[in-house]
Amino acid sequence: MYVAVKGGEKAISAAHELLAKVRRGDTREAELSVKQVEQQLPLAVARVMTEGAVYDPELAALAIKQSAGDLVEAIFLLRAYKTTLNRFGICEPINTETMQIERRISATYKDLPGGQVLGPTFDYTHRLLDFSLMAEGDVSEPSVADISPSAEMSAEPVSVEPVSKVLEILERENLMVSESDHQSEPTDITRDPITYPAERSARLQSLVQGDEGFLLALGYSTQRGYGRNHPFAGEIRIGEVEVSIVPEELGFEITIGAVQMTECEMVNGFTRHRDGEVKFTRGYGVGFGQCERKAMAMALVDRSLQAADYDEEVVSPAQQEEFVLSHCDNVEAAGFVSHLKLPHYVDFQSELELLRRIRAAEQSDSAKDMN
Amino acid sequence: MNPQTIREGYNFAYLDEQTKRMIRRALLKAVAIPGYQVPFGGREMPMPYGWGTGGMQVTAAVIGENDCLKVIDQGADDTTNAVSIRAFFRDLTGVRTTEKTEEATLIQTRHRIPEKPLQAGQVLVYQVPIPEPLRFIEPSEVETRKMHALEDYGVMHIKLYEDIAQFGHIATAYAYPVLVNGRYVMDPSPIPKFDNPKMDNSPALQLFGAGREKRIYAIPPYTDVKSLDFEDHPFEVQRWEQCCAICGSDESFLDEVIMDDQGAHEFICSDTDYCRERMANLEVTA
Numbered sequence: 083m084y085v086a087v088k089g090g091e092k093a094i095s096a097a098h099e100l101l102a103k104v105r106r107g108d109t110r111e112a113e114l115s116v117k118q119v120e121q122q123l124p125l126a127v128a129r130v131m132t133e134g135a136v137y138d139p140e141l142a143a144l145a146i147k148q149s150a151g152d153l154v155e156a157i158f159l160l161r162a163y164k165t166t167l168n169r170f171g172i173c174e175p176i177n178t179e180t181m182q183i184e185r186r187i188s189a190t191y192k193d194l195p196g197g198q199v200l201g202p203t204f205d206y207t208h209r210l211l212d213f214s215l216m217a218e219g220d221v222s223e224p225s226v227a228d229i230s231p232s233a234e235m236s237a238e239p240v241s242v243e244p245v246s247k248v249l250e251i252l253e254r255e256n257l258m259v260s261e262s263d264h265q266s267e268p269t270d271i272t273r274d275p276i277t278y279p280a281e282r283s284a285r286l287q288s289l290v291q292g293d294e295g296f297l298l299a300l301g302y303s304t305q306r307g308y309g310r311n312h313p314f315a316g317e318i319r320i321g322e323v324e325v326s327i328v329p330e331e332l333g334f335e336i337t338i339g340a341v342q343m344t345e346c347e348m349v350n351g352f353t354r355h356r357d358g359e360v361k362f363t364r365g366y367g368v369g370f371g372q373c374e375r376k377a378m379a380m381a382l383v384d385r386s387l388q389a390a391d392y393d394e395e396v397v398s399p400a401q402q403e404e405f406v407l408s409h410c411d412n413v414e415a416a417g418f419v420s421h422l423k424l425p426h427y428v429d430f431q432s433e434l435e436l437l438r439r440i441r442a443a444e445q446s447d448s449a450k451d452m453n
Numbered sequence: 454m455n456p457q458t459i460r461e462g463y464n465f466a467y468l469d470e471q472t473k474r475m476i477r478r479a480l481l482k483a484v485a486i487p488g489y490q491v492p493f494g495g496r497e498m499p500m501p502y503g504w505g506t507g508g509m510q511v512t513a514a515v516i517g518e519n520d521c522l523k524v525i526d527q528g529a530d531d532t533t534n535a536v537s538i539r540a541f542f543r544d545l546t547g548v549r550t551t552e553k554t555e556e557a558t559l560i561q562t563r564h565r566i567p568e569k570p571l572q573a574g575q576v577l578v579y580q581v582p583i584p585e586p587l588r589f590i591e592p593s594e595v596e597t598r599k600m601h602a603l604e605d606y607g608v609m610h611i612k613l614y615e616d617i618a619q620f621g622h623i624a625t626a627y628a629y630p631v632l633v634n635g636r637y638v639m640d641p642s643p644i645p646k647f648d649n650p651k652m653d654n655s656p657a658l659q660l661f662g663a664g665r666e667k668r669i670y671a672i673p674p675y676t677d678v679k680s681l682d683f684e685d686h687p688f689e690v691q692r693w694e695q696c697c698a699i700c701g702s703d704e705s706f707l708d709e710v711i712m713d714d715q716g717a718h719e720f721i722c723s724d725t726d727y728c729r730e731r732m733a734n735l736e737v738t739a
Contacts, residue, residue: 417502
């Protein structure tokens with residue numbers, strides 16, 4: 083008698099043990115610590131925090147270690163952990179204008195108040211493998227004095243004063259559509275599923291958590307003509323901003339900590355608005371840690387999703403809100419794609435049976451025709 | 454129940470009580486409007502979307518300390534995902550689990566309804582990948598919600614008619630659409646159409662959870678569930694010429710098992726509990 087082999091508890095736990103072994107790698111090498119991941123892979127940590135929607139570098143680093151470097155898996159781990167957390171309050175809106183600038187650039191002005199601050203960036207590096215990093219031993223501390231600041235570009239922030247925002251400068255000149263606080267309660271996509279057409283707040287929340295690769299491709303497609311929106315990187319800034327809450331029993335604001343954020347504001351093609359005025363339009367991108375590519379891609383897509391506001395014809399994928407928002411989440415997408423690995427015996431059996439029946443019926447029909 | 458059996462640091466059944474209450478409110482609405490898809494604030498679960506997170510959230514919201522849980526996938530208790538979900542709830546609720554359909558108060562399923570008829574008081578929780586039966590005809594949620602509101606189901610009948618014109622049969626073998634309580638067209642989840650008649654006037658409560666799509670719907674006990682068809686092409690279920698190679702059943706849903714590289718095959722019951730019980734009875738009478 084043949085007994086069908088189906089997965090059992092033993093097989094599952096053995097598979098998990100194997101995974102743990104693969105993750106550890108060669109035991110003659112020192113084990114990677116969570117602290118090392120947090121300190122030495124900060125950009126991976128930033129992506130996991132942004133798309134995992136939890137600001138906690140240590141837990142993000144743990145997720146990266148646990149997932150053996152699979153960032154989509156790490157994002158998933160962090161999201162699943164987030165589910166279990168209690169909410170004890172809602173913070174006040176963060177103010178990125180008071181950001182302690184670590185990097186701040188504008189592609190629209192050569193120089194501007196607050197200056198151009200390159201900060202830590204891959205920009206302008208030559209993408210040559212640096213074999214010196216393969217060598218063992220301590221790497222000497224980079225010396226700040228080696229970097230010679232030019233008149234309009236410096237590598238280190240020059241002031242700790244609030245640095246005003248590029249797009250606000252344009253707004254004040256009446257050249258830019260204004261972005262104003264509606265004072266209405268923002269939607270919370272973790273509590274209410276998105277309905278279409280979506281509120282801007284729901285849209286931005288969804289894009290922040292959205293997959294960097296997916297948004298990058300969509301943003302790129304707008305640059306290639308599928309829903310062009312003529313972008314300029316008006317301003318990109320990275321740095322720490324304070325987070326504060328107003329406890330009910332106190333009634334005044336107290337600062338509870340600081341988070342590192344990246345913000346990108348795009349200046350987009352101008353258009354004649356319903357009030358008859360001609361102004362630039364804008365797109366907004368933001369994320370935790372240093373996540374410039376993500377923030378830029380998000381800003382491009384945020385703008386392309388405003389098509390309806392400017393009576394633009396919606397013809398390209400990046401302009402279709404329902405298409406973009408219902409497919410941008412990589413936890414959802416990876417889950418549903420991976421579920422194809424689950425058994426589908428029953429459904430497949432049903433299809434098999436139907437196909438055989440259709441073919442049998444057709445064969446008997448054609449046999450009848452022959453007679 | 455011994456509370457020590459729950460994994461430390463987690464609430465009973467994983468979700469916090471506020472979330473469970475939110476899901477229960479959605480469930481109540483779903484029961485009140487049979488077949489209607491109720492949006493709910495679906496949470497991330499520690500398993501991937503598409504692997505039963507909707508069903509797990511529904512189970513987590515309704516499970517109590519005195520429940521006895523059965524989990525099946527493809528009809529079987531021992532498929533990997535069923536094993537994993539059962540272990541999850543054992544770990545996070547400490548409730549009793551079973552493989553016997555009649556012992557369970559709560560059954561979470563993927564792709565099958567047990568062969569043994571369900572009883573009053575039992576709850577069947579379905580894992581749903583795509584809750585919208587009209588999705589493959591109309592990709593936009595805005596449009597499909599409108600179609601449900603207006604009871605505009607003509608396109609579904611056209612699709613079924615086109616199948617008949619093209620293949621001589623309705624070419625839907627699973628996730629076969631049903632009309633619930635004479636009002637809403639509903640996706641029964643990807644169960645084979647073989648199982649559709651079991652939904653009709655079932656004494657058990659049937660709950661459906663779609664995690665990724667964030668929808669919940671329900672069929673209360675003793676509700677009319679009709680598989681869509683035409684007078685001259687009445688709905689019919691799959692039949693096999695073979696019977697189960699293990700228990701000899703000729704009335705259960707059979708899985709095909711390939712025996713060798715030449716494609717020789719045998720058929721066995723997809724419902725492992727049903728098959729096991731038949732074998733046990735045969736041994737007793739023998």
